[in-house]
Amino acid sequence: MADNTKDTKEDIKAPKPASNLQIKTPKGTRDWHGPDMLLREQLFQTVSDVFKRHGGTPLDTPVFELREILAGKYGEDSKLIYDLQDQGGELCSLRYDLTVPFARWLAMTSTQQVKRYHIAKVYRRDQPAIARGRMREFHQCDFDIAGVYDPMIPDAEILRIIVEVFDALKLGITIKLNHRKILDGLFAVAGVPAEKIRTISSAVDKLDKMPWADVKKEMVEEKGLPEEVADKIGVYVQNAGNITDIINYIKADAHLPANDDIKAGIHDMELLAAYLEALEVTDKVSFDLSLARGLDYYTGLIFEVINKPEPVAEGDKKKKSKKDDPASQVGSIAAGGRYDNLVGMYGKKQIPCVGISFGIDRIYTILKARGENDIKKREVDVFVMAFGGGKDFDGLLIERMKIARQLWNAGIRAEYMPKAKPKLQAQFKAAEGTPLGVILGEDELKAGQVRLKKLDQGQGQKDEGNLVPIDSLAEEVKKLLL
Amino acid sequence: MADNTKDTKEDIKAPKPASNLQIKTPKGTRDWHGPDMLLREQLFQTVSDVFKRHGGTPLDTPVFELREILAGKYGEDSKLIYDLQDQGGELCSLRYDLTVPFARWLAMTSTQQVKRYHIAKVYRRDQPAIARGRMREFHQCDFDIAGVYDPMIPDAEILRIIVEVFDALKLGITIKLNHRKILDGLFAVAGVPAEKIRTISSAVDKLDKMPWADVKKEMVEEKGLPEEVADKIGVYVQNAGNITDIINYIKADAHLPANDDIKAGIHDMELLAAYLEALEVTDKVSFDLSLARGLDYYTGLIFEVINKPEPVAEGDKKKKSKKDDPASQVGSIAAGGRYDNLVGMYGKKQIPCVGISFGIDRIYTILKARGENDIKKREVDVFVMAFGGGKDFDGLLIERMKIARQLWNAGIRAEYMPKAKPKLQAQFKAAEGTPLGVILGEDELKAGQVRLKKLDQGQGQKDEGNLVPIDSLAEEVKKLLL
Structure with a gap:
């Protein structure tokens, strides 16, 4: 297994441009995703x-x-x-x-x-x-x-x-x-x-x-x-x-x-x-x-x-x-x-x-x-977002990471947008289908708080969600996921 | 798929005796069980x-x-x-x-x-x-x-x-x-x-x-x-x-x-x-x-x-x-x-x-x-047994089936011995590793009851377990499995 593990990616040779190569699965087979x-x-x-x-x-x-x-x-x-x-x-x-x-x-x-x-x-x-x-x-x-x-x-x-x-x-x-x-x-x-x-x-x-x-x-x-x-x-x-x-x-x-x-x-x-x-x-x-x-x-x-x-x-x-x-x-x-x-x-x-x-x-x-796969399956429970937009807004990436880490530690499925300074609109779009959003703002963070918001109720961005102390966030999220 | 399903077993030809056939998996492969x-x-x-x-x-x-x-x-x-x-x-x-x-x-x-x-x-x-x-x-x-x-x-x-x-x-x-x-x-x-x-x-x-x-x-x-x-x-x-x-x-x-x-x-x-x-x-x-x-x-x-x-x-x-x-x-x-x-x-x-x-x-x-597969994994939760031994003892097979059916309906993993008239000893042996036993006796059944017994505590067959009404058996089993 030593070599099996090691070989996984590294023995693939440097890319050459493909020519006339048919990119498909063999006849009668398919991918599942x-x-x-x-x-x-x-x-x-x-x-x-x-x-x-x-x-x-x-x-x-x-x-x-x-x-x-x-x-x-x-x-x-x-x-x-x-x-x-x-x-x-x-x-x-x-x-x-x-x-x-x-x-x-x-x-x-x-x-x-x-x-x-x-x-x-x-x-x-x-x-x-x-x-x-x-x-x-x-x-x-x-x-x-x-x-x-x-x-x-x-x-x-x-x-x-x-x-x-x-x-x-x-x-x-x-x-x-x-x-x-x-x-x-x-x-x-x-x-x-x-x-x-x-x-x-x-x-x-x-x-x-x-x-x-x-x-x-x-x-x-x-x-x-x-x-x-x-x-x-x-x-x-x-x-x-x-x-x-x-x-x-x-x-x-x-x-x-x-x-x-x-x-x-x-x-x-x-x-x-x-x-x-x-x-x-x-x-x-x-x-x-x-x-x-x-x-x-x-x-x-x-x-x-x-x-x-x-x-x-x-x-x-x-x-x-x-x-x-x-x-x-x-x-x-x-x-x-x-x-x-x-x-x-x-x-x-x-x-x-x-x-x-x-x-x-x-x-x-x-x-x-019967339409059973039309139901959008929840792939994550919580999307962690940063709110802000002024010139000095730094995207709160490190803070988003810390909040996600807390949620992961509690076994909660969480994601954040992999951008240093994401736009709020883009974050809401990326969060589509996710039931809960945690929204970070600089003022709230200073007070040790974040906003926890239900995303799947069509209220859009107007509902600001509830202020929740960071220390009890995982607990509050779990209550809402029940 | 129609034919895929149909072919599953039926297109296998009638058995011929094997000669000189090596019964093994190919080199470098294994079965998992x-x-x-x-x-x-x-x-x-x-x-x-x-x-x-x-x-x-x-x-x-x-x-x-x-x-x-x-x-x-x-x-x-x-x-x-x-x-x-x-x-x-x-x-x-x-x-x-x-x-x-x-x-x-x-x-x-x-x-x-x-x-x-x-x-x-x-x-x-x-x-x-x-x-x-x-x-x-x-x-x-x-x-x-x-x-x-x-x-x-x-x-x-x-x-x-x-x-x-x-x-x-x-x-x-x-x-x-x-x-x-x-x-x-x-x-x-x-x-x-x-x-x-x-x-x-x-x-x-x-x-x-x-x-x-x-x-x-x-x-x-x-x-x-x-x-x-x-x-x-x-x-x-x-x-x-x-x-x-x-x-x-x-x-x-x-x-x-x-x-x-x-x-x-x-x-x-x-x-x-x-x-x-x-x-x-x-x-x-x-x-x-x-x-x-x-x-x-x-x-x-x-x-x-x-x-x-x-x-x-x-x-x-x-x-x-x-x-x-x-x-x-x-x-x-x-x-x-x-x-x-x-x-x-x-x-x-x-x-x-x-x-x-x-x-x-x-x-x-x-x-x-590290020995993690030495732990006997629970494959079923409950073994349903018949108690009796007299000449007229009929093995209570139908009754064991009915009790197992109740447990399955409640999502509980249950088995019984696939014998019409099994010996009590043989049933206890088959139940090894199963945490709970349900023991059926003719008199108890007449009273609408069965005995529910913990099997994994080394008390052997002397502990008779508790009498439980059949109607609340699944409920009682779930309590003990928690």
């Missing part, structure tokens, strides 16, 4: 406060991993991985998500149980779509519970965490739930051949974007499924509602209850229903048999969170099916599920996990659209 | 609180930059830059420091004045020295003030910020100061030919690691400086002390005061002395004429912070020169200076800057060595 950055910090803080409330502990991993750690984990999407150039030594790639680094970390430590969260950037060489918020460098925000526990207890807590996060952000949501075993069982009972389960499942997953007729067409015409099998699937997967109703629907079916996968899934869902009731999550969830997410990865409960629109007013009500609901088409703002086999890929340890990934950049976009 | 991570978060929080107190605003930039933005900025050290592989499109490299991204950002925005801070990882393909804390992925922590202001006002505030940061961390420091113009003037007056100023300056910079005799030898024998010139330099650069004394020393010299660079530098240092007095920084600084740091980069004040050791007890005092002081050999824990020409490299705008870079990983190492 000002209100955007403050909103982002606030969002991360809100989310991690919830995570900590549940005993979550942060994990941070390197931005790149050994290339072989990432190899074979992302299928076709592997082409989107950013590789580091081979400059000798190990071959590395930028992380593509936070799940593989988590699994790698679990595999190389002695950890058996952990609630870990990780908010960090990941990298994908995708075609950027800036307007839709799709970037090449973007954030993920994951909370996972790893360890062997009694069934569905951690799963229920993950759903509770989802509710707490969106409550804290004041965003209405619906959590769509399904269970991998139930879906497997459904397909088997309907008569889907084992080798077609994957492709049929991915067709079903499109039900939130296209009507059933189109999905059926894809199954029958493109994927060669017999029409009567497709029809059976269609009957099953178009059911969604509260957990108990869907459990009862499945149990009442002539064929489904006999399937072993379905039996196991129903047992899980019954436990979950009881736990969600205790955790006051029940009214946020919808057991949706069309939710299919990542079948080859998940092993149990799967879920996806959509931003719930305001209820349609009675008069506006139109006849439309659930699948036409525009909210479904916005896409998910969080998603996750149980994956019990991933950690085992890296070694002997098999650690079951359940986790949620928040689409934090998309949530950021929703909050920003 | 547990007490290390908590200490790091605490350190970052302390530092950014100080930055915010001075009106600092955070900037975040992409982890990689266009390769040509970094080109020509780091001289020989360019070989340490991590390049991304050419996978089509732009050529990019991982950032090497936070200063170049800051200058690039200033050049591409309309910003004229800003106090920005940036705490983030940077990347150097250096030989790692883990024991010394030198990593390939490590943190930098920069605060810079950019903009045209009256002389030395921002410089003084930067020094004040240094003092506040290390006060907050309870680390004793000395800030060594020098001024580039004074150093230039010194060399000129001593008779160093213009073309040798750079190499002689870097020899002088070694004075904190080797005695004057060796530095002189290097100047004369290796660098061909006439011995009498070296001797003159030696007389000058071995002076260090409070600002006013060194100013007086220079002014009293027969030759120095006539040099224009020195005149300008002395004027700056006189202003600085007055400002540092007002900001109560004076007793932390040492005007050290041997400090040479990055001459081709800095244009004015330069500084370096060393961790000041405890004063040597009277009896132990040995005759030794300032340069033998072991504290000097630890290396700097923060460093910076004024650089007025860097932003101009990227365009028409010339924005003067002064900044400080904290060696945050090294500071972390000092805090850790």
